[in-house]
Every structure is written in structure tokens, then in C-alpha cells.
Amino acid sequence: MSPLLLRDRTRLSSTEFFSGLQWINGTPLIRHLEPYRQRLFEAALDALGSDGRPAYNLVLTGRAKKNWKSADLVLASLFALVANDSPGGNQCYLLANDEGQAADDLSLVKKLIAVTHCSPTVSRSSRRSSSAGTGAAS
Secondary structure (H helix, E strand, C coil): CCCEEECCCCCCCCHHHHHHHHHHCCCCCHHHHHHHHHHHHHHCCCCCCCCCEEEECCCCCCCCCCCHHHHHHHHHHHHHHHHHHCCCCCCCCCCCCCCCHHHHHHHHHHHHHHHHCCCHHHHHHHHHHHHCCCCCCC
């Protein structure tokens, strides 16, 4: 069973989700995602199986030091946790190699949430309402 690209438009794609977030300096997050990283996110997070469920629950990527590995792990975790609803609710684990790395990951996710002015869920609701012609969500 080969994965399908995102077809269900009620689902938020990784690019749409990241477009609604800001980086820790207040600039749009999407500007900080190089094309190769966007392709990794699309392949890993937007692919769906024939049953409509995410095609992958584990992704292995390899990169050299200081190439956004931890940041991308945090971003993928945020996407998995809040971008799309699931019938049983979303659950996501972010694993780190040691306590220091775990603290760094937690610090980054807190900064990303603090700097983003509205929640991704609200942004998604607004986008859907606007595209349906009913106006912005309140």
C-alpha cells in the first residue's frame, strides 16, 4: 500500500500549519524552512495511507551537526499534536538522547508557542470558515 499525498482538504498540511507559526524572533516560521526541509516534512507528515490515516508513524532522517535536527523534531511534534484532530485525540511523544537535549527541546517548543500570536487550531478554523464563505471564526 503506497502512501497518497494529502487529498482530504479538511486536513491541514504541514506547509499550511507552519505558515501559521512564527519563529522565535517573531518572523514567519515558513521563511526559515529550507526547501529540502519542507520536502522532508511533506513526505513524512502529509502522506496518507489508502485508509486516510497518516502513512508513517516513524521517520528516520540523517543530517550533520547543527542542521536543524532538534528544531525539526519539535516542529514535527507540534504538527502531530495540534494540526489535525483525530477521533481518539492526539498523543505525541518527543524523545531526546539525554536530559539536556530534552530541556532544549522543551525550551524551544515553549518559545514557539509564546511567540505565535494565535493558536494553530484557531488559525485552521479561521481558514476553513473563510474558505467556506462564512467569514472569520470568532
